[in-house]
Amino acid sequence: MFTFQAKLNPSFLVSSGYRGLKALSVLFVVAFALCVAPGQSAAADTLAIKVGVIHEAHSRETISILDIPPADDFVAGARMAMDDNNTTGRFLDQSFSVVDAKLTPGEDPIAALKGMLDDGVRFFIVDLPPAEVLAVADATRASGALVFNAGASDDRLREEDCRANVIHVAPTRSMLTDGLAQYLIWKQWRRWLLVVGSHPEDQLLAEAYRRSAKKFGAKIVEERVYQDTGGGRRSDSGSVQVQRQMPVFTQSAPDYDVLVAADESQVFAGFLPYRTWDPRPVVGSAGLRPVSWDPSHEFWGAVQLQNRFQRAFKRGMSARDNQAWEAMRLIGDAVAHTKSADPKTIHDDILSPGFALGAFKGQGLTVRDWNQQLRQPILLTDGRATVSVSPQEGFLHQTSTLDTLGFDRPETKCKLH
């Protein structure tokens, strides 16, 4: 595989992976694309698509060292899809490149965004906190650019705060919790002990679990809050304290079938399995987790993508990588269909009735027209293998069983226009 990298300015990296015989011509295309005016095609017959990837580094404070995000988390997925798009593109004279801006936590994304807009970038894939997603959406509006939210799972971005120029690739909290809830109902594990972290995101996740319980007929027998009192996740003293704390914390609960942990900040959930007072399975933020992807997922030909990713990046593909991959593939398929680099044309194609993205999840992924959320099955994983995939059998819907996950059309608060 051929990779070309050029420093644009200290915070941007432009790269174009391009397999095969046309490497030299791509070098030319990419180099040329950097100097032409925005919106212009790079070469007479090659359609060059630049995609800005703006993402904030995630916390390295994780309970398991296996979960520490790698330095190229998220953008690696976009690069993988860029390679895939370029392999297709070599038959269609289309080339795709990634303009990468990795931000430190709290850094304003608008500066990076403006630089890219000035360079003619009209497609953005972002992994940012919800307020920054909205800031990027609003700052790109005048340019006609299309934004793919491939990180934030906040339901409000698809509901009361939805934006017409944003397509949401990441599943929402409500889709994730519905996916898990359907499986728990199928298993007849209807009595839940809900343990919630003390951060605002944990509260939002807990709200999604309460909604799922009500929607599918589970009972939350008790709720407990696990206070984050600060401090690191690891010490040289090993498991001594945790082994004593977790049983005590989960003691004296009413009868329950399963402990549901809502801990997006990874403060305690990873400590719960095998340590609860009562011998009960742990699900949610640890144990059986609802996810968009896991490096262990291998159904429906997924092993092909896992192998490709492993070869290119020497590690497994994370859920964030996969969401960035899906966003870049949405762009790639729409450009292949329409032979256009115009964001509106691409947007219309992705929302058109015949569009479906193959993403190794057992069925094509389509976009909900009422809030521009990507419909997708939710994988339930224990990190070793895919245990099940929701929607579960028997959860029916008049249009798509995927719409049994998350907020459905009649419930939406989104007004796109």
Place this chain on the structure above:
Amino acid sequence: MQTSLKRLARRAGALVFLASLGAPTGAAHAATAFITNEKGNSISVIDLDKLEVTRTAKTGQRPRGIALSKDGALMFVCLGDDDTIAIIDTKTLKEVGELPSGPDPEQLRVSPDGKLLFVANENDALLTAIDIATRKVVSEFPVGVEPEGVAVSPDGSIVVNTSETTSMAHLIDWRNKKIVANILVPPRPRYAEYNKDGSELWVSSEVGGTVSVIDPVKHIVTHTITFEVPGLAKEQIQPVGIRFSADGKLAFVATGPANRVAVIDAATKQVLKYLLVGQRVWQLELTPDGKHLLSTNGVSNDVSVIDVAALKVIKSIPVGSFPWGVAISKQ
């Protein structure tokens, strides 16, 4: 619709009947079906006179695609998790050799002259041609992402490969060793099949839920066949294997988790009927007399036998775990 269906079926049946009268051999040599069992790591051998499994042979890991040598003496079996293609004697069911495939081989085709084997090499996005006699790779073509289905035109001049993530059918002019067309089709094209006279190329799109009919000369999609089954969500209909009836008048399409084989009028491209078979139907094959069509049903661990004249499922044969591929020998 119903009358034209019956007429077509009757005509297909009559032709088969005439063909069998004219055939020099009678029922003395029954045809044999070989079924690869993806999870069973085995091959089930079905006696097509008795319509039952007579033998089961162990294979390597994850057997899927299967093809027979022209003389029927050997079968080539893709062993996905062993990253190889096993050569197995169809009489003794013993492995007699291996062919170099790339990692995770899935589908393959033998050239009409019986000399070459075409196989998709997913890791390097290549279509590989292997000389069967020397067991060596003789040609490689760069194709799209995740090459999968392979078809060869009846005259052997064009080799077709579908790439799943690129969503294209690549047409390779075999004499000049050159790609002559890259045709976009709906997502995840899984299987390609020429019709009997080679005037049409049919490509199934598993995620797109369609079959594209391609004019292999003009390189354009002339029809896109869609499927609708009352009570089934559109996403559940995932077309995979394709076969044409012996007279070429009917096409059969396996629809994956829709658990049905669609029967299509090859001329009008209208879906005439859906035949309920086992669960997750993958591949199809016609018996040499054209009377029966077999479908492999992955999730229900069985093979359905379809009476082509009556367009009815007449039997379900239990086989190994997760049957996937099927090849039928005249002996």
